Amino acid sequence: MxxxxxxxxxxxxxxxxxxxxxxxxxxxxxxxxxxxxxxxxxxxxxxxxxxxxxxxxxxxxxYPRAIRLQMSDPSAEHPVFKAWGRGTEEAKTNDVTGKFSHGEYGMLFEFGRPVTGTRLTEVEKITRAVCAHGFEILKENPVFGLLEDKESGLMKKEYRNEKVLSIILEIRFEAERLSEVVKTIFPLLDDLETVVSVGLVTRFSERGDLPVIQELQAQKVAVRPNAKINVGLGRPLIS
Ligand code: SF4
Ligand code: SF4
Known part of the structure; x- marks a missing residue:
């Protein structure tokens, strides 16, 4: 502007x-x-x-400055992912898309907030670590399209210095690898030059509980359960 x-x-x-x-x-x-x-x-x-x-x-x-508008203006549509709302709409419809099955977890890393924002080079530090440890970056997620090399998590160099209000990286991994994520990725977040909120996406067990809460607490991770239901807007495509 x-x-x-x-x-x-x-x-x-x-x-x-x-x-x-x-x-x-x-x-x-x-x-x-x-x-x-x-x-x-x-x-x-x-x-x-x-x-x-x-x-x-x-x-x-x-291009590449246009990524700022696409990720920071809630009224701007991402041209590839057709997602609105700072590119976060895609991550907020997991209950409808049903892309996380039993036996696996999704994890969202939301980089940046008003006042701080985030340079995309900070996001790249985590995409590289995620790829190095063999966790999956979701293809439906706008961050995936910013990567030069999907195997290593390297970001296209022209994007690295671009700054956005916030952006969400979404990954998926087998449930038994949760402690590995906590041990390898979480410590890196403390050294970033921005703020990061972490969300874990899971399904209720057939007993109706969420054993992952105790699992995280045992690893000294503070947990704040949060639920969102898109009443009547759709049903998971995958059960
Ligand atoms: S960051 Fe937003 S409000 Fe501030 S000058 Fe740029 S467009 Fe305007
Ligand atoms: S609102 Fe801002 S841009 Fe407009 S006249 Fe006042 S100082 Fe200038």
Whole structure:
């Protein structure tokens, strides 16, 4: 996003609307830091500017910078995965798609939040580790399309320095490998230059309980059970 200096009246109304704190009052006028702007469009969609000085330049829509808009603006559709909502819609419909069977777990790593965001190079540190240990990155997940090498988890180099508000990496592994994930992947999260939320996707056992909770707690992982049901919206395609 950019501000037209010929139109801006430096009223500063837009500054507090930016979740990345990248609209800056400078000696040269009010500017948007192009390195930190994630193209979330909040400043534009809020219509806060009284003189319509805020605009989306052509370069915001050009590859590879366009990934910022696709992953950061909830109203932008990912062109390949056709998912909305910062690329997270795909990960939020697991109860409908039924892609996680009994005997396996899904795990979501959500990188970035407002203010911090995340460079994609931080995501690559985890995709490489995931591949090195033989866990599966889901093909339906938008991160998969950013990879240069699907075997090693290397990201296309032009994406590495791009910054997004948040992005979700989704993996799948056999249930008996849970402790391996905890031991090999979790320690790496502490060294990332962003924040990460981790979600584990599982099914209730036939007894109606979730033994994975005790399993995680035994490994000193803090667990906060959370459930979401898309009532009436669909049924798993895979049972
Ligand atoms: S598009 Fe988003 S990140 Fe960029 S200046 Fe506007 S509000 Fe800030
Ligand atoms: S709201 Fe518009 S006029 Fe006011 S500082 Fe921001 S860009 Fe400039």
């Amino acid at each position: 950019k501000i037209n200096p010929d139109v801006c009246i430096s009223c500063l109304e837009c500054i507090d609307f930016c979740p990345m704190h990248c609209i800056l009052e400078t000696d040269e006028g009010v500017l948007i830091d192009q390195g930190d702007c994630v193209e979330c469009s909040v400043c534009l969609h809020s219509e806060i500017c009284p003189v319509e000085a805020i605009y989306r330049p052509e370069e915001s829509l050009v």
